[in-house]
Amino acid sequence: PDQVILSHSPMKLFSQYHEKRMLVSGQGPLVENARRLGFRNVVTMDELRMAFPVLDIVDLERRLKTTPLPRNDFPAIEGVLLLGEPVRWETNLQLILDVLLSNGTPGTGLAMAPYPHLPVLASNMDLLWMAEAKMPRFGHGTFLLCLETIYRKVTGKELRYVGLMGKPSILTYQYAEDMIRQQAEQRGWTTPIQKLYAVGDNLTSDVYGANLFHQYLQMARHTGAQKLGPEGLWKQRPSTVQSCVSILVCTGVYSPKDPKPALGGEEPPFHGHRDFSLSPGLMEASHIVNDVNEAVQLVFREEGW
Template sequence: MLSHSPLRVFSQFHKMCVLVSGQGPVVEVAQKKYFDFNKKNNSSLGFQNVVTIDMLREAYPLLDVVDHNRRPKEVVPPSKDLQPIEGKSVVLFGEPIRWETNLQLIVDVLLTNGKPGNPVTSVHYPHIPVLACNMDLLWMAEAKSPRFGHGMFLVCLESIYKKITGYDLHYEALIGKPSVVTYNYAELLIRQQAEKLGWTEPVQRLYAIGDNPMADIYGANLYNHYLQSVHHGRTQVHAQGGSASHVAGDFHYETVDDAKNSGKVMIGGSYEHRLPESCSSILVCTGVYNREQQELSPEQTVTEQRIFHGHRDFRFDPTLTQPSFVVQDVFEAVKLVFQQEGSSLT
């Protein structure tokens, strides 16, 4: 499962013409196949009409002019072959290679209501839907300090759009950690795999391992709060003699993660199935978070020396960045899970 995997359930956008931003084989990613555990076969992820940033800049070569070497040598009329993205949507998979190109063309599409070849005569607001995946501001690579992630690209896009229009960029959905919709989708996959393996008892406890307190740990703790709220609501309904499905029927829900638009979608199943009791967060010290660099004493929490690196649409709750456990690396985290479950790793 990747940050964009939950896009499969956003079926209302699958037949639209979508502009996708990212790097690598974004068309293949948007149209990729997945294994449907219910149908026992390969099904389409969903997006059927994909336009890439490269396709857009080739159709409208006068839009991308920051790099003088990429400017057209002569005036080229816009292509008539590219379908307008008017009334359609923009999907942001991850950080692109040429930020200036993607930022310029995405803003062009938003300002012109999907017709980037037209002049901007007035602000179209609300703009066409935007779905963003992967909100991590920073990520750890081989360098000694974290690198910019897609969350940083979103900060740039939001700032540019706000500066030009005076309006906040609106997201139809925010997908990926720490959004609850991502963890609900992961729970669905775990449940389907358990059923495929013939397990008769539901999974009771989940463990989320990560190196980023602001994304991995925040999201896991947020999902744990979500589980507790659902169980509390279910208990109250049962006490009143109602059905568990009344808690939030058919698995439609408003996210409890304080994000304005993390997405309200059908994840699958209903609340009649038993949700996990808890989701514990395990922080490893080999990535964004480094225990030695933080120089924290055992009495200090992970968050005392931090500012919020989460997305704009999430309210900062410092307690949610405090992990259930802190271990050195993923191997130690896996051993911890086995210990918590009373099993041996060997």
């Protein structure tokens, strides 16, 4: 497990929010996952829904037959933690918006929505991902797109994140570099790590992120700037990594059979997150291979192993 990074792993660095009362969205053992990341005061959607049952009424079978007395003993929520796509999207979208528009007290409501809104931390921006179906499925990036669009439609303002993690965020690659360095030190390896290889099946997250990190490394080398996490979250030790190579595999979201735009035709739609602008050069993989095994063999050849 200490060799694995998930999209939300860099949230361990956001210690200034670890003691705040955070509403958490996603699925699986959410409370356990949040606590492993350092968040010690989390509220689940079910807990919020049970405290304020009149908020969740899209599903007619969930609507109450009688109106309960309003509660005033539920502590205010101080932030929102988005760990992955939830199961009941309508409930999560509604309650998250309620929390943001009420400044953490959805049982009371406010005359005017506060802005800037409560801090929002999110991980995993993939719009689509590949499962057993023949076509890609919605990812957490699709849920974020819904939330951002609804918030802008209701308030006229943009939803902002104090932390946005997962590929293609540079913070994710910095975090991975630091973990790889720790693994090398634990094994007594003294040769500096100078090149990282990033293998993935998604142009707008895996390839874009690896190339963005490579671009960042080049800028850091030329300017001599020290590498910092966002907002100075944590300071990396001096980096020896000089490049990051992107390798695209054809066993997932990307398929070599995808139609290419005709000469002079329209560009394909950009599936990346709103906060990462379209940059065609960043979506050109250094190498394209059939599968992960070919990617590993390619790395062996490149490194002369």
